[in-house]
Amino acid sequence: MPVRALLLISALLASLAAAPARAHPHVFVDVGLSFETDGQGNLAWVEVTWAYDDLFSMLILSDYGLDPDGDMQLTEAERAELIGFDLADWPEGFEGALFIDTAGGKLSLGPPESLSLEMEDGHIVTRHRRPVSAEVPGRMTVRAYDPSYYAALSMIGEMILPDGCTGQLTEADEAAADETVENLGDPGEEDFFDTVEVGRYYADTLEVSCEPRS
């Protein structure tokens, strides 16, 4: 068999080896964050806003048997019934899709407390807050993502930072993410996907730097 033919055949087989490890999301969420301090230079709460996409919002309302007229408006009673739906039953190990790294390590966030649920233009928008006790760090890296990538979170909502802090948002670089996902360890290893969750690599990143307290 001519060498050229062998090369051609290997090229066409190589072209098949698509990036198979990639998941694709089914829920899209816009995330907003607000950092609240105690006024003494300490972080007190992180407030999280999640705005769900239209289809998933519709699905949730119908799961709960709400909004029977389908106008995507809720009565007061319906809102009261639904509030906290996305905070109940967090699976074990689920960290609320929010990860804050500082020089001193990962910030530990307390259990979520529901604040509100509104319907905005056909979207369910929920707010909750989580306690945190730490000094406002000099720098922190904030990422909001679902490790399993079932939901794609975009940090395009409002970001309110402590006084004296500035933030720089970097969108996820999906091409780089794909490459990283493909190169993670050896897919032949049995626990490859148990230990590696891809969502992290599709996450937007907010780099926050704060002036030292005077």
Add this chain to the structure above:
Amino acid sequence: MRTALLIAAVMIAGAALWLWAFGGAGDVARWAAEGQRTTQEAMAAGLRALRAGEPGALAALLGTSFAYGFFHAAGPGHGKVLIGGYGVGARVPALRLSLLALASSLAQAATAVALVYAGVLVLNLSRPAMTGFADRAMAPASYGAIALVGFWLAVRGARRVWTSRPAHDHDHAHHHHGPDGHCDTCGHRHGPTLEEAAEVKSWRDAAMLVGAVAIRPCTGALFLLILTWRFGLDAAGIAGAFTMGLGTACVTIAVAVAAVTLREGALSRLATGQGAARALPLIEIAAGCLIAAIAGQLLLAAL
């Protein structure tokens, strides 16, 4: 004709190289994810319009479903691996493989309809239970089935390498093989021709391909079917699920045609007859192993 095929094959190989070696797949994935998000929003709008009884709402919903299927398939997917891999690994006419791609996409839609209606009517399952079942049980089953098809292709290729070895020593210079595989002068056959091999395996292969893809329903189709069932719009939802399948089929058919073109282009470089006949089982083994490896990886991810 051979030159045209070769040019086509080189172009497809180039596109594949761009996709996977130079980050093109990332761009496509991003474009597909954006498209999926947009169509997901549009689908919600279509459902609202349909529920409100607005004129033209059904057409809008079907159009959106088609686009959703298309974008969904343009992202990563197990169906394309199998259809593409089969097209490269086994000698199958482009039209037949395209029909198989279409059939598997529609069968996948049928699975979604069956799951949702069995789920709500017979088993009284909640929405998370149904989508969870699809993700945790049906997806791994499909990947496992695809890996088995790949393994089967590889085994078949290996068996053909084995059986194509001359069983007894005779001098090929002294007789001539007719196109039907008959040896004109010695009166016996040295094995099935390429065309016969393709014929014999076609129905069984067709069932395997379609079945392996169809076991796993698309989550988007489940969302649509569950919503339309709850809204009392069953017919629109079922039509939407099949339209989604048609959108998906556009992509898998493109993959099928590309795979066959690529393969035939590569084969046209080989000396006709003997060279091609010897290369065929080797390609089949390699493609089969590749399908099995990729599906096995997906299976591990899903377990």
